[in-house]
Amino acid sequence: MKKLLNAAFIYMLVGVASGLFYREFTKLNDFPEGQFTQLGLAHTHLLTLGFIVLLIVLALEKAFAISASKKLFAWFFWLYNAGVVLTSAMLVWHGSLTVLGEESTKMISGIAGLGHMLLTAGMIVLFVALRRAVGRAGRAGRASAGVVA
Template identity: 80%
Template structure:
């Protein structure tokens, strides 16, 4: 659980710093305000995919103890590799745009690999979550699925 907390916190810091870099780098290079560059996308990817999603996964870990599953470890490392790879390519491509240089298909290919890692990680997360929900349902059946539940004792007056 601490790993998720620290990773989320690190993405929050890096996401905020990438926004600062975006603003200052474009100003420093007299990049026209309002013109598109992928530097802004790096900022939002890091904050959303890194910070916010991992905070949500932290809550899911607290509720369902997802880390019991071996799939969760795979999710964590693949997901982080995907976020880092994708964000790094956004920064690289965005920086080239600001500097007026041509990008290459290699950058797009590496960014695509990052997105594939993110997709694979999300599949693993949902598999681990599905198993955790099934495990919890087997331990504590509820009325929603028609299983009996112990009723609390109710005092009656005679």
């Protein structure tokens, strides 16, 4: 549980810092206010996918002991976090290029796509682990109530 809490805290700090970077970098480079750049998306991805989702997973861990399936939980944790980091890094890179008036490349889109694939894989593994944990909790509840399945 401490790993989830620490990761959520780090995402909160990096998410807030990315918002500050977005605001100051666009001002510094006289980027027109209101014009789209992916820098703002990095801020929301880090706060939502990193901070908020991991706090929700922390609550699920407390309720269902998802990490009891150690291998599944480790796969979820590393796949998901790699996806968040890779996706957010590509948003910052692409957004910075936009602010600087540079062309983005297909490579950036491809790497961002890989980040989204890792996020998806991590979410699937999370649901497999959650399903097992909920099943264990249900069996334990029925057993403690004296109900035979």
